[in-house]
Amino acid sequence: MERRESGPDSLVVFTTGGRRLEGPLPDPYATGDRVTELRLDGRAHRQAARLMAALDVPHGAAFAAELDDSTASLALSRAGQPREDLDDAPKAGWQWEQRVVDGHPYHPNCRSRPGFSVAEQLAYAPEHRPLVELGTVAVPAGECLLTGAWPDRLRDGDRLLIPVHPWQAEHVLKAGAGRGPSGPGFTAHPLMALRTLAPAEGGPHVKTALSTRLTSSVRDISGRSVETAAVLSDFAQVLCERLDGRLHVTRTLGAVTAHSPDLAAVLREPPDTCAGPGERVLPVAALAGTAAVRSAAWRGEFARLVLSVCLEVLDLGVALEAHGQNLLVVLSPDGNPVRLVYRDLGDIRISPARLAAHGLPVPAVSGRQITDDVTALRRKVFGSAVAGALAATLGSARALGEALAQPVSPVPTADSEALAREPIPVKALTLMRLSPGVPGDQWAELPHPAAGPRDRG
Template sequence: MHLSPSPAEEAVAAELAGVRPSLGPSYAAALDGARAAVLTRLWRALAFEPLPWVVGRERSPDGLVLLLAGGARLEGPLPDPYATGPFVSELLLDGRPHRRAARLVTALGVPHGEQFAAELDACTASLALSRAGQPPATGDPAPRTTWEWEQRVVDGHPYHPNCRSRPGFSVAEQLAYAPEHRPVVELGLVAVRAAECLVTGDWPAELRDAGRILLPVHPWQAAHVLKHEQVRPGFAAHPLMALRTLAPADGGAHVKTALSARLTSSVRDISVYSIETAAAVSAFAQGLTERLDGRLHITRTLGATTAHSPDLAAVLREPPEVYADAAAGERVLPVASLASFAPARSSAWRAEFARLALSVCMRVLDLGVALEAHGQNLLVVLSPTGAPLRLVYRDLADIRISPARLARHGLPVPPLSGRLVTDDVTVLRRKLFGSLLTGALGATTGSAGAFAEALAEAAALPAGADTEALLTGPLPTKALTLMRLSPGVPGDQWAHLPNPLAGG
C-alpha cells in the first residue's frame, strides 16, 4: 500500500531538493523501510514498557493484543524484545491499520503524545535521509580506522523509537555534521579568559592563547546557541557516532563538544559537574584496570574545561586506538558497529565476545563500578583474524561507583560525591545490565534466540548475587518511550524484559 509523505517527510524532501537533489530518489525509496524500523521500535516499547494507559496484554501464538484505557485494542505480531531488524510494518488499532509510528501515537491520544508524535515523524524522515546517503555496498571500501567503523552505524539507537531524532538540524546540517553522511567537520574555537574557566586535567598549550583557554565548539552550537560568541577557525575532524564527539583529522585526542540539542532522549551539553569530576574519575579508572589482567582498557580523560556553562565546555579524551597494536594487525571496533563486521554474524564469534564482555564487566561491577557499557561506549580490540581479544571503554561521565564495594576489595574510594556515587544495588545493576545486556549484547545478537545463546556464557561467571540476578531475573532496560511521554518526571525510568535463561 502506497503511503503519501507525512509533513516531516515532505519537508525533508523539499530541503533535499535544494541542497542535494541527487539524493532525492534514494530518499524516497528509503521511506518505507524507515517507517517500518521506527514502528518496530515503538511496538517493542508498547509491548514491554510500564505505560500507564496500557491496562492489559493478551498473548496468543499469532500475536499480542494491548488493552488500552478507554477500551481500545492495539494488535500486532508477537514482539521479540531483542530483535534489531524491522519485523512490524503494520499495527491494528481497533481494526484500523497503522503503518506510521507518528500517526499511531496521535491516534492513541495519550498524554504528551502530540510532541512525541512529531519527534517520531521527524525521526522517520531523518532515518530515511541517513539510509539514502549510504554508498552502494559493492563500492564501499572496508573501514581502516575506528572512526570509519563508527560511521557505519547508520540507524542510530537499535531500540529507541527516536533512533535518528535530530530536532533543530536542517537537512543541510545533517548532511554536514552527521557521521553516517561521512563529512569532515570544521570545529571552531572560542577564547575565554582562563580566570573565567574551570579546567581539570592537562589542557594543552595549543589550545591556550595569551591567558585565554581556547574551547573547541561544534559549528551547530556556534550557529544556534553561542550566537554572541566570537568563534575563531579551529581544526577539521571526523564526527563519531555520538555526533558531538569528533576525531581530529590530523590525529590526537578525541574532542567531546557541547551540543545543546535533544538527540534521542537527552540534550547533549556538558554539565559543570562532569568537568569538575573528570580528572578524578579518569585517574580512579586507570587504577581500577590494574585488577583486570589487561582485558579492559579505559580511555583517559586528558583535559576538560568549561566556562561554567553546560553550553560552552569541552573534553579531550584519549582515542581508543592507542590500546590496539596496529603493527601486529590489531584494530578497535565500537560494539555498535559489529553489525557491519562479517565474523560477528557467527554464533561462535558472538559467544566468544559475550564471554569476554560478561566476564570483564561483571568483574568490574563486583569491584564497585557499574559501566554504561552500551554499543557506543564499549569497544572491542580484534586480532588480525577478527577474534575478540580485550575491551576498551570510553566516556566516564555516567558510570556509577560504589564506595562499599570498593572498600570490600581494598580499593581506594575516589574523592567524589553526587550522582556518580551510590551503593544502591538496584541502581548499579540497572546501569550495567541495561546497557551491556539489553543494549550491547542484545543488539549484537539481534534476536531473543541468539541472545539466549550469548547469555548462556554467563553460566561460567563466578557465583554471587550479581550473577544470580543476571541468570534468574528479568532484565532491566530503560523505558525510553515512557520517558519521552513523561516530561515532568526526572531521571531514568525502567522496564523489564524477559530473560531467556530464566524463562521470563
C-alpha cells in the same frame, strides 16, 4: 495499558480506555525484525506518528511530532549509503563509527535531531561522512575551570582556546549573550556521538558542547563533569589494573569550561591507541554488520568477554554504562574479540561499599554517581551491556539466552546469579518521552531471554 493477550503469532494489548492494539508477537531483543503494520481497533497503521496520534495519550502529540522527525532523519541517514563490507581492510576508528547508520537500536527516536535542518544533518552527522570545521573561542584562563592538561596548540598566550561545534556556534553562542568563535579552527570527523569528533590531523578526540536534545537528553557539558573528569579518569586506570589487560578505559586528557554548559570541551584519548599491530578497535554498535557475528563461536566468545568484564567490574564496585556507543571491542588480526575499551565515565555508578570490600579507593566525586543500591547498580549494567550491547549484537532472544546461559567466571556472584534468572531491566524510553515532567531515567523489565515466546509476549 490494562491487559495483554498473546497467541502463537500475535500480541493484543487492551488500553485502559478499552481500545484494542494488535501486532505480531515481538522478540524484545531483536533488532533486525521489521514490523510494518499495527492495528488499532481493527484499523491498520503503518506510520508510527499517526498511530501515536490515534492513541490520544497524554503528551502524545509532541511525541508523534518527534517520531515523524526521527523517521525522516532515519530515511535521510539511510539514503545513498554505499554498500560496503565491514570486513574489508582495517579502517580508522572514525570510519567504523560512521558505518552505524540507524542510530540507537531501541530508542523510538533513534535518529531524532531536533533543531537540525536537513542541510545541517548532511553537514554534521557522522553517517553522512562530512568533514566538520570546528571553531575555537578564546577565553582568559582565569575565567575558566580547567582540569587535567590543555595542549599548547589550544592556547593563545594566557587564553585557552575552547573548541566549539559549528551548530553550537550558530544556534547557541551567537543567539545568546555568549561569545562566538574567533580563534583558529581545525577540521574533524564526527563520531557516533555527533558532538564528539576525531581531528583530521590526529590526536585526542574532542567532545564539544551541543545544547540540543539527541534522543533523550540535552547534550551539554556540565561544570561538575569538568570538575570530576581527571579524578574519574585516574580512578579508572586503577580499576583497569584489576582486569589483567581485558579492559582499557580511555583517558580524559583535559577538560575545560568557561563556567557555562554551553561553552566547554573535553579532550579524550582515542580508542585506536589501544590497538596492537594488525588489531582493530570498533564500537560494539558497528559489529552487527560484520561477517564474524554470524558465527556462533564468535558470538559466544564475544558474549563471554563482555559479561566477564562487566560483571567483574560491577563486583569491584563500578557499574559501567556499556552500551554500543560507549563500549568498543579490540579485534585480533584474524577478527577475534580480545579486549574491551570503554569511554565516557560521565554516567557510571560507583559503590563505595563494594570498592572498600576490594581495597579500592573511592574517588572524590558525589551526587548521583555514588550509590550502594543494588538495583540501581544492576540496572546500569544489565540495561546497557546486556539489553543494549549484547542484545543488539546477537540479534535475538534465543541468541542472547544462549549467551547468558554459559558460565562467565569460575565463582558465581550474586550479580551473575541475578542475571541468569531475573527479568532484564531496560530504560522505558517511550514512557520517558511521554513523561516530560518526570526527571531522570524510568525503567521497565523484559522477560528473561531464556523464556519461551509466549512468556515473552
